[in-house]
Amino acid sequence: MTDTRHLMKMPVEALVRGHYVSQLDRPWTDTPFPFQGFEIQSDDEIATLRQYCRHVWVDRQRSQVAVPAGTPLPSERIPFLDDLRVRFRSASQARDTALGMLSSLMVRLQERLPVDLSGLSPIIARLDREMLNHTDAMLWLMAIHDYDDRLVEHSVNCCCLSLLLGHQLGLPNRSQAALAIAALLHEVGKLNMDASLVFSKPNLKIDDWEKIRAYPADSAAMLRNSGLDPEVLSIIRNHQERLDGEGFPDRLKADNVRLPYRILGIANAYDAMTSDWPRTPALNGHEALIQVTRMAPGRWGKELADHLTRILGIYPPGTDVALENGAWGMVVGSRPQARLKPFVVIYRQADGSRPGRLALMDTSQAGPGQRIAGPLPANRQHARIMQDITGQLLAS
Incomplete structure (x- = not known):
């Protein structure tokens, strides 16, 4: 600051x-x-x-x-931008620590080596502080999707979103802790799966899908003797269950699909939708929220999707938007009381040129032609632009 x-x-x-x-x-x-x-x-x-x-x-x-x-x-x-730089630095350090720790842990799990899970609690506590105090910075970094290990990055992102939703819904501290640990570890069942099924195979057969749908149960089984609270294992096993009974692995239904299962489920779905996978190209945050909201009644409940939208805003950090004057920008954050009018970094001016310096627009004070006209579709340059903006913010 x-x-x-x-x-x-x-x-x-x-x-x-x-x-x-x-x-x-x-x-x-x-x-x-x-x-x-x-x-x-x-x-x-x-x-x-x-x-x-x-x-x-x-x-x-x-x-x-x-x-x-x-x-x-x-x-x-x-100035908002100076404060944003401080928040980005703090959030980036916390996120990098979590990614590094979980990466090492997953290597040991994949090699069937003994693991010490006691280090998860301080990591989660730090992520929790960053998500509460520097929400927009954390959401921006989550949207970049530039970490080498997709399972690790996805798991940390799901943990962060689950923490925010847990706070929004007033989960007790013990339930919040169990949910966060489950979010970090919910993908470990994929570690011993053929990598092509998880990362690269575009056309899956019925047998392939059956193997993938087994991963929640496999994850819980891998961690059964790790000393984790049974509630953590329950959330891991059941995070893909749905209210309509069409989930897996046990086809639970209605009240049996408990709130922690649904919180991790919706966080898992949103982050997967905004990630680039061979079978499903990435959506921007705005598009993903629309999809999540459409699917929510039968899967996680409409109320949960509404809470997610309140947290992220209709244009989540990292969403490409067009202004009324033709300029293009990317949402970096917003004031809690003005989620519909976020701060936008302009990367393409109305005349098509690129700004010479980091250009920040406060759309809550925008004049004629400077308001957001709508989101831009996801494009191949999105990740590079996000990384360029992040570099400028952190280097300033």
Whole structure:
């Protein structure tokens, strides 16, 4: 988060190249600068600032030239982007730790070596803090899908979504802990399955599907002697059961499909839909929410899908969107009270050009033509664009 002691109010006439402009005296969307903070690099930028602003706040620490004394920026005007960078760094560290730990654990499980599951609790506690305090940053990182091991990444993502849903629904602490551990381990039954069935085989036969549908029971069986709470094993075995009785492995129905099973089930479905698999190309978050909502009544219950939508917003972080003026951007987060008007990083301007710097648009303050027109379909460049934006955020 920006230290406001270093933000000084200056008249635009005093600006020179090398000053880092952190805040304007008007919304960024009222100017040609959709950049939440930038270093002045040309006289043209100074001239443009003079057209739109009377004064700005300059960051003394990030400026390349001296900044004269002025009026400090009030603390309530801390730029969103600076706060987002802090949250991304914290979320990224927690996520990387979880991915690394689970990757090592799965290797030992696959090789049938003894495993120590006591390390799961602190990992889950850290993920829980990040999901509650830095929700949008975690959801963004989950949407990138760039980890080498898909089962590991999918399991961590399911754990994070399950934690959020558990909090939303007021699960007791013990139930929440059991659900989170189950989410991390629910895929281990696939470790000894032919990799082509899981990752690459496009056309499956009936026998192939039967093998895949056995994985929840296989997962629970692999962990039966691990010392896990029976509730954890129950959630692992039954997370693919459905309210309509069409799930597996036991075709449970209605009230027998308990809430923890359904929470992990819907988290599992959403993350799978937003991942690229040989049999099912990835959907964007908006499209996946529509699919989940459509299927929810017979599988997990409509109320659970509604809770998921409240958490993610109608445009979840990582969703490509088009603005009314023709620009393209990607949702990076939103204020809890303004989920329909998120913050968007612009990566293609209305004229088709690419912004020279990280360009952030607050659509809750958008002017004519700058509101979201709708989502863009998933495309092959999505992952690269997400990685580029993430790199800029974390490097800033």
